Amino acid sequence: MSKSRKCIQILLAGILIVLSACSNSSSxxxxxxxxxxxxxxxxxxxxxxxxxxxxxxxxxxxxxxxxASDKSLPAGDSPESNQYTRYxxxxxxxxxxxxxxxxxxxxxxxxxxxxxxxxxLPDAMVVKETxxxxxxxxxxxxxxxxxxxxxxxxxxxGIIETTNGLALxxxxxxxxxxxLPNVTPEADMVHYMxxxxxxxxxxxxxxxxxxxxxxxxxxxxxxQDPDGNGKADTVAITGPQLGGNLNADFLNPNxxxxxxxxxxxxxxxxxxxxxxxxNGNTTYGSIQPETKQALSxxxxxxxxxxxxxxxxxxxxxxxxxxxxxxxxxFGVWWSGGYGPLAxxxxxxxxxxxxxxxxxxxxxxxxxxxxxNPSNQYLVVxxxxxxxxxxxxxxxxxxxxxxKFDVNVAISNYPLRLVYASMDVMDVTYKMLQEVLAGTKxxxxxxxxxxxxxxxxxxxxxxxxLEPYNNNDIQYWDPNADIGVWKRMYSTLVGIAPLQxxxxxxxxxxxxxxxxxxxxxxxxxxxxxxxxxKIIMGAAPLDSFDxxxxxxxxxGGDKIIAEIGETAQP
Amino acid sequence: MKTKGYTKHYYLMLLxxxxxxxxxxxxxxxxxxxxxxxxxxxxxxxxxxxxxLENFKYMFTLNDSKTIFFNTIFIAVMKIIxxxxxxxxxxxxxxxxxxxxxxxxxxxIVYLPHFLSWVILSGILLxxxxxxxxxxxxLSIFDINPILFFxxxxxxxxxxVSSDVWKEFGFNTIIFLAALTGINxxxxxxxxxxxxxxxxxxLNVTLPxxxxxxxxxxxxxxxNVLNAGFDQIFNLYNPLVYSSGxxxxxxxxxxxxxxxxxxxxxxxxxxxxxISFTLISVSYFLAYKFANYRIF
Numbered sequence: 001m002s003k004s005r006k007c008i009q010i011l012l013a014g015i016l017i018v019l020s021a022c023s024n025s026s027s028x029x030x031x032x033x034x035x036x037x038x039x040x041x042x043x044x045x046x047x048x049x050x051x052x053x054x055x056x057x058x059x060x061x062x063x064x065x066x067x068a069s070d071k072s073l074p075a076g077d078s079p080e081s082n083q084y085t086r087y088x089x090x091x092x093x094x095x096x097x098x099x100x101x102x103x104x105x106x107x108x109x110x111x112x113x114x115x116x117x118x119x120x121l122p123d124a125m126v127v128k129e130t131x132x133x134x135x136x137x138x139x140x141x142x143x144x145x146x147x148x149x150x151x152x153x154x155x156x157x158g159i160i161e162t163t164n165g166l167a168l169x170x171x172x173x174x175x176x177x178x179x180l181p182n183v184t185p186e187a188d189m190v191h192y193m194x195x196x197x198x199x200x201x202x203x204x205x206x207x208x209x210x211x212x213x214x215x216x217x218x219x220x221x222x223x224q225d226p227d228g229n230g231k232a233d234t235v236a237i238t239g240p241q242l243g244g245n246l247n248a249d250f251l252n253p254n255x256x257x258x259x260x261x262x263x264x265x266x267x268x269x270x271x272x273x274x275x276x277x278x279n280g281n282t283t284y285g286s287i288q289p290e291t292k293q294a295l296s297x298x299x300x301x302x303x304x305x306x307x308x309x310x311x312x313x314x315x316x317x318x319x320x321x322x323x324x325x326x327x328x329x330f331g332v333w334w335s336g337g338y339g340p341l342a343x344x345x346x347x348x349x350x351x352x353x354x355x356x357x358x359x360x361x362x363x364x365x366x367x368x369x370x371x372n373p374s375n376q377y378l379v380v381x382x383x384x385x386x387x388x389x390x391x392x393x394x395x396x397x398x399x400x401x402x403k404f405d406v407n408v409a410i411s412n413y414p415l416r417l418v419y420a421s422m423d424v425m426d427v428t429y430k431m432l433q434e435v436l437a438g439t440k441x442x443x444x445x446x447x448x449x450x451x452x453x454x455x456x457x458x459x460x461x462x463x464x465l466e467p468y469n470n471n472d473i474q475y476w477d478p479n480a481d482i483g484v485w486k487r488m489y490s491t492l493v494g495i496a497p498l499q500x501x502x503x504x505x506x507x508x509x510x511x512x513x514x515x516x517x518x519x520x521x522x523x524x525x526x527x528x529x530x531x532x533k534i535i536m537g538a539a540p541l542d543s544f545d546x547x548x549x550x551x552x553x554x555g556g557d558k559i560i561a562e563i564g565e566t567a568q569p
Numbered sequence: 570m571k572t573k574g575y576t577k578h579y580y581l582m583l584l585x586x587x588x589x590x591x592x593x594x595x596x597x598x599x600x601x602x603x604x605x606x607x608x609x610x611x612x613x614x615x616x617x618x619x620x621x622l623e624n625f626k627y628m629f630t631l632n633d634s635k636t637i638f639f640n641t642i643f644i645a646v647m648k649i650i651x652x653x654x655x656x657x658x659x660x661x662x663x664x665x666x667x668x669x670x671x672x673x674x675x676x677x678i679v680y681l682p683h684f685l686s687w688v689i690l691s692g693i694l695l696x697x698x699x700x701x702x703x704x705x706x707x708l709s710i711f712d713i714n715p716i717l718f719f720x721x722x723x724x725x726x727x728x729x730v731s732s733d734v735w736k737e738f739g740f741n742t743i744i745f746l747a748a749l750t751g752i753n754x755x756x757x758x759x760x761x762x763x764x765x766x767x768x769x770x771x772l773n774v775t776l777p778x779x780x781x782x783x784x785x786x787x788x789x790x791x792x793n794v795l796n797a798g799f800d801q802i803f804n805l806y807n808p809l810v811y812s813s814g815x816x817x818x819x820x821x822x823x824x825x826x827x828x829x830x831x832x833x834x835x836x837x838x839x840x841x842x843x844i845s846f847t848l849i850s851v852s853y854f855l856a857y858k859f860a861n862y863r864i865f
Contacts, residue, residue: 106827110827114826119610119611134829138612140610140611233701242807309717310720312808313807313809518833521830525811532809536720538720538721538809550632
């Protein structure tokens with residue numbers, strides 16, 4: 001008897017050891033933190049140099065998104081150790097350690113969500129708006145107000161100020177700044193048409209401007225064998241991939257490549273955006289009659305086979321463009337060279353992708369929706385000893401970006417935020433034209449606020465062949481330096497459509513309201529599912545009307561009212 | 570004295586399993602509290618605000634709830650039936666084969682897919698059923714227009730069920746084959762002497778001989794009714810087939826992990842657990858009653 005009781009005691013003791021071991025590890029973490037914190041506050045008071053090299057090595061643990069298709073790292077380098085991380089170490093004495101990494105997009109978002117839910121955060125990471133709000137609500141973030149004021153370089157501050165307070169407003173809660181916002185160029189917000197000009201030429205067609213012309217061209221692309229292989233295997237319009245969005249929305253307003261944003265916009269339909277109606281009341285773009293009209297057209301296109309039949313099921317929309325199956329897609333300026341076009345060129349040097357501000361609306365205007373200058377938020381875990389490190393890293397990147405080898409993808413820079421003056425791409429485009437025309441020299445272009453301009457000007461003639469005013473693919477030499485070509489092609493071809501004046505539509509808000517935190521997921525799912533089904537013919541067009549009723553009843557009306565209130569000055 | 574020293578080792582051997590169970594199954598049970606809270610990860614389970622049954626109320630107002638419950642049960646029941654009948658028939662057919670090497674070959678080949686993960690198989694399936702894939706190639710011979718299988722909500726559950734049965738039937742056959750070897754060969758000899766044909770031997774000797782196994786397995790699978798297979802569906806579905814393919818597990822994943830609605834997701838997960846627990850209890854009782862199967 002006593003023996004068996006002993007056995008149970010042993011068992012319990014074992015469990016206790018296991019449990020106490022767990023609790024030990026967490027409490028031992030706490031101790032050294034406070035002492036280093038004190039040491040650090042002393043150091044902060046000593047000096048506040050935006051580019052100052054720390055005396056003691058600083059370690060920062062980060063969560064990082066990885067582009068799985070990125071093969072630009074030289075042999076031996078890794079996301080954790082490459083030209084960028086070594087430079088950060090050398091200049092600032094900051095060691096970046098990757099505690100976890102995930103593929104860019106859904107995987108990365110999910111990994112962040114897991115970190116938030118389990119309250120197990122890396123020292124710093126780049127998150128999106130909804131995640132930022134959640135972390136503020138949960139009290140997980142370090143207040144960056146002071147370190148921002150002390151350490152942000154004048155250039156970074158200047159760029160943030162060009163947004164007229166929008167960027168700072170989006171990260172400030174109760175007077176405290178809980179994240180470092182990015183600032184994207186305006187060009188990242190505008191979606192337009194990319195088309196295979198060699199196909200157009202072959203079939204004797206003009207670049208389409210209106211929806212009717214687009215339909216004619218798309219039809220010809222499908223039926224008249226533009227790739228000349230004798231098979232009816234071409235797709236006209238590439239659609240979003242699995243998990244991709246049909247249209248950008250107020251939470252993800254920028255960079256929605258392969259969606260149908262320009263088609264919606266040509267009907268003055270702005271699904272996913274909060275708009276002001278003619279009476280000045282706030283309303284939601286997705287429930288407007290114009291959206292039904294655009295959906296009807298897309299449904300028509302799809303049923304006629306003009307849009308990729310397997311859109312939203314295909315795992316990667318780019319493959320159609322790379323392998324030369326598709327002739328049209330919609331995207332922003334960088335979706336060209338930085339996107340699938342380098343591979344498309346390697347597969348077929350004649351693939352002459354060009355960009356046009358199209359389709360136009362009934363009056364002949366180009367009427368895209370616009371995004372928010374800030375869509376990335378660099379957050380720091382509450383209690384991290386060196387919050388200034390993340391700010392210094394951004395200062396450094398902006399100042400010295402042009403010194404790096406462009407062939408190594410910039411996404412390997414740890415915790416990179418996009419910082420660009422809103423007009424940076426327009427200025428770059430115009431200046432490069434001047435450089436090509438010989439009216440400006442690279443030396444003239446060392447302008448503050450445009451950190452890459454001089455390097456771009458020096459590089460342009462490496463890859464651009466004469467005549468300089470013709471951007472067709474045969475007047476480029478991508479093989480001279482593919483990294484440079486990606487940027488230059490994106491800039492010259494991708495920014496050209498934005499040189500004509502166009503009509504901008506902004507969302508009333510780009511952040512969530514209180515009710516949205518609990519209700520938005522269900523409403524958003526209802527909307528995306530309905531729209532996709534309508535376009536792909538799985539539901540009748542008139543299910544749109546039922547969607548509008550359901551959407552309003554399930555909290556939509558309440559949210560519109562909330563936004564209307566906050567939007568009033 | 571000797572026997573008591575012996576038991577001590579048993580308890581020691583129990584220790585790793587028991588600590589594992591405590592750490593990963595019993596301690597996390599406290600997480601259930603999230604279902605009744607406005608959960609705030611920064612505050613944790615202990616300090617988040619209690620909101621009572623709010624999450625459950627909202628859950629039942631959602632149209633999704635009905636759909637996912639129906640989908641889960643429909644897909645799972647179909648899978649249970651398919652995974653019972655197909656391996657049974659296959660085992661009976663194999664058992665009739667006389668050539669031992671041939672039998673072994675077939676067995677090996679059909680249980681290979683069991684060892685592939687759904688991540689790999691989903692890629693293969695998506696290709697086979699794609700718009701330009703081989704299945705549509707075959708259909709085109711009969712002048713049938715290509716079908717986009719994975720966009721069809723009406724077909725999706727059947728693709729899920731049949732691909733799952735295809736993947737698992739070889740492996741599930743093993744249990745029945747094992748039961749078949751347990752039948753006394755003298756029964757077959759006796760039947761043959763009495764002049765029973767092959768069919769008669771199958772009906773009167775083989776089937777009764779493995780009936781207890783069949784009953785036991787079908788009863789125990791009741792506990793699995795709400796497990797419709799997260800891996801498989803997650804890798805194959807898309808928004809177009811949510812209406813017929815979204816199950817509790819995938820919904821909980823999206824709501825909790827992608828949309829950060831921890832309370833709601835936990836509430837739904839809890840409801841699933843409660844129903845599963847009831848079903849397991851019932852099936853255990855039935856297994857005892859009909860197959861005399863007991864753990865304790």
